[in-house]
Amino acid sequence: MKKVLILACSLTLMAALTACQEKSDTTAAVPSGTTKSGDMADMPAAGAMQHGVAVGTVTAIDAAKGAITLDHGPMTGVEWPAMTMEFTAEPEQLGGVKVGDRVDFEIDWDGKVGRITRISAQNPAVE
Ligand SMILES: [Cu+2]
Known part of the structure; x- marks a missing residue:
């Protein structure tokens, strides 16, 4: 019984960690994606003219x-x-x-x- 509780606890902890990690990944991906598309928008203009x-x-x-x-x-x-x-x-x-x-x-x-x-x-x- 105690073992099951610990397992449930660690699953909850893992889920929380996973959720946290996903959240931070998403947060990190947004600015980098914005910067990337910004560079790509600049490049054709700078390179083409x-x-x-x-x-x-x-x-x-x-x-x-x-x-x-x-x-x-x-x-x-x-x-x-x-x-x-x-x-x-x-x-x-x-x-x-x-x-x-x-x-x-x-x-x-x-x-x-x-x-x-x-x-x-x-x-x-x-x-
Ligand atoms: Cu010519």
């Missing part, structure tokens, strides 16, 4: 779309080879260059879209 610098030639300008196509040389920062591609640009940036211009430019690349942050013709044509 790159800054590229290159020299190129304007091959097309679509002011209505806010786009400019550049035949550019190797781009530092994003480590791209030479290629022709389209970038988004502000109207005032497009107003300063024209098709055929040799330009120095910089972009912010988010992994999908290259946005012109600076562009200027190397040798502005004399009108």
